[in-house]
Each structure stands twice: as structure tokens, then as C-alpha cells.
Amino acid sequence: MKIAVYPGSFDPITNGHLDVIERGTKIFDKLIVAVLINDAKKGLFDYEERVELIRKVTKHLPNVEVECFDGLLVDFMEQKDATVILKGLRAMSDFEYEFQMALMNKKLDNEIETLFMMTNAQYSYLSSSAVKQVVKFGGCIKGLVPDIVIPALVKKMKD
Template identity: 70%
Template sequence: MNIAIYPGSFDPITNGHLDIITRGAKIYDKLIVAVLVNVDKNCLFSIEERVELIKRVTKDIKNVEVLSFDGLLVDFAKLHNSKVILKGLRTMSDFEYEFQMALMNSKLDSEIETVFMMTSSAYSYVSSSSVKQVAKFGGNINGLVPDELILEVKKKFN
């Protein structure tokens, strides 16, 4: 079975993330969305909330599993019998950062490959940070996050 890991904070999941998940699920037998527990980050949503929100918006994609993790990504990949880390890219700055991470992961485990997927142009400007910024000041986040999560995001700022 060809299993890929799609890691991230997903705080919150955006339509750009969902685009990568949907397209990645068409390529791999199983796609594990790995939600990072990052104690150094002040997240809007708890790890449990983020996992639940992603499960909600991916429930109709049968080969997607959503799990949380902490520690090294390569260890998580090995634990789940995956040889592929799938990373979404929006910009050249994303590439520079993700390329460094890919090289480090390769150094840690040369059996695991990082595959980069360009986001659809419709979402190339969308990030979780920008969604939070817009929502914080009462701006319209329609089209930035899945429709069923708009109220969840707005509630965090009320």
C-alpha cells in the first residue's frame, strides 16, 4: 500500500490545505493528515479541535485518515509504514523552507521521500495565518476555509 503523510499545524485548515488533501488522496492509496502538536506555537484551535475539524471536512474522502503527532515526522512516517511526505507549496519562500526540511528528513531517514505539490492558483495566497488575521478583524473568510468551518473560526474571535 502506498501511504503518504501530509503534515501541518492546520490552525485552521484552509481551502488550500483541503485542495492538497483532495488531490493527494487521488494519488496515494492512503493519505494520513498528520496534525502537529507544537507546544511552542500559540494555536487558535486545540489539537483535538483541529483533528476533529479536519475529520469533518474530509469525511467523504474514504482513504484519508487524520491523526495528531509530536516528535520527529520521519518517526511518525515509519510508525505508519509511509515512505512519502507530501508537502503543499504556495510560493518560492514556502519552497525554500520546505526544501530545508526535506533535506533534514532525508538525512534522518534516507528511505523517506518528500514530494512537493503546488497548490491550485485559486488558493496560492491563502494561509492559516492570513485567515486568522482577517477573522480577527471581522473580515469575510468565505472561500478561504471550508464553508462548514466559517462559524467555528469566527467564534474564536467573539
């Protein structure tokens, strides 16, 4: 069984993330969406809320699991018998950072491979940060995040 991990903060999950997840499920037997716990970075949604939102928007994908993790990604992957890291790329600026991370993960575990998946062109400008900024100033995020995320995001931004 070929198992991949798609790590990220997903604060919140966007349609760009969902696109990578859906495409990844066609390549791998199991895709684990791994929400990184990073205590140094305060997110809008707590980790449990992120996991719950991702589970809701991926419930139509039977080979997707969603979990939180902290520590080294390669250690999490070993626990899950995963051999591939799936990363979505929007632009060359993403590549530089992700390439460095891929090399570090390869150094930590030579059995790990990183697969870079180019984003669908319609999501190349999309980021969780941009979505939060649009909501903050009252803009419409329809089509940027899954519909089920919109009310949760609007409510969270008002709190």
C-alpha cells in the first residue's frame, strides 16, 4: 500500500488544498492530511477545529485520513508507514522553501520521497492568509474555500 502524507497548517483549508488532496487520492492508496502543531505560530482555528473542518470537506474521499502531529514529519511518517510527502506548489517562491524542506527530510530519512504537485491555475494566488484577510475586510470568499468552511471562518473572525 502506497501511503502519502500531505502536511500543512490548513488554517483554514482552502479550495487549493482540497484540489491537491483530491488529486493526491488518485495517486496514493491512502493520503493522510497531517495538521502540523506549531506552538510558535498562533492560528485562527485550533488544531481540533482544523482537523474537523478537513474531515468534513474530505468525507467523500474514502482513502483520506486527517490527523494532527508535532515534531519531525519523518517521525510521523514512520509511525504511519508512509513513504511520500505530498506538497502543493503555487509559485516559484513556494518551490524554494519546499525544496529546502524536501532535502532536509531526505537527509533525515533517505527512504522518504517528496512529490511536488503544481496547483490548479485557478488557485495559484490562493492562501489561507489571503482568505483570512478578505474575510477581515468583509469580502466574499465563495469559491475560495469549501462552502462548509465559510460560516466557521466568518464566525471565528468575528470572535
